[in-house]
Amino acid sequence: MINQNPKRSDExxxxxxxxxxxxxxxxxxxxxxxxxxIMGPLGMLDADALSYDRVAGFATNIIGALFVIATIALPMWHAMHRVHHGMHDLKIxxxxxxxxxxxxxxxxxxALSVIFIFMI
Incomplete structure (x- = not known):
C-alpha cells in the first residue's frame, strides 16, 4: 500500500x-x-591584472562578489555533505x-564569506 502522507525530507x-x-x-x-x-605568478598575465585595486574592484562588483562567495561557499557545502554521508558509510x-x-x-x-565580501 502506498503511503498517502509521506514524511517530508530536507535531503x-x-x-x-x-x-x-x-x-x-x-x-x-x-x-x-x-x-x-599558475599564470599570475609566472608572469603570463599583465602586471596590473592582479593589482590590489583591480581585484578589490572585481570583488566589490555584484558579479565578482557572487563569484568569490560561490568559490568559497559551494565547495564547502559539497565537502560537508560528503563528510556527513562518509561518516554514515564508515558506521559512525x-x-x-x-x-x-x-x-x-x-x-x-x-556567512563568513558574505561578511568578508561586504567588508571590502
Missing part, C-alpha cells in the same frame, strides 16, 4: 547544494587555480547532531 536541499558545489569545484576551480595560481552514526555540525560548518563558512 533535496542538501543534495542541491552538494551538486552545485561539486559542479563548481570541478568546472570553475581548476580555471581559477590556473589563472591565479552521529544522527541529527552530525547533520547539524556538518551543515552548520558550511553555513558558518558561507
Amino acid at each position: 533535496p536541499i542538501w543534495w542541491g547544494l552538494f551538486g552545485a558545489g561539486g559542479t563548481w569545484f570541478a568546472m570553475i576551480t581548476p580555471i581559477t587555480i590556473l589563472v591565479l595560481g 552514526h552521529t544522527g541529527v547532531a552530525g547533520k547539524i555540525a556538518c551543515y552548520g560548518i558550511a553555513s558558518i563558512i558561507t
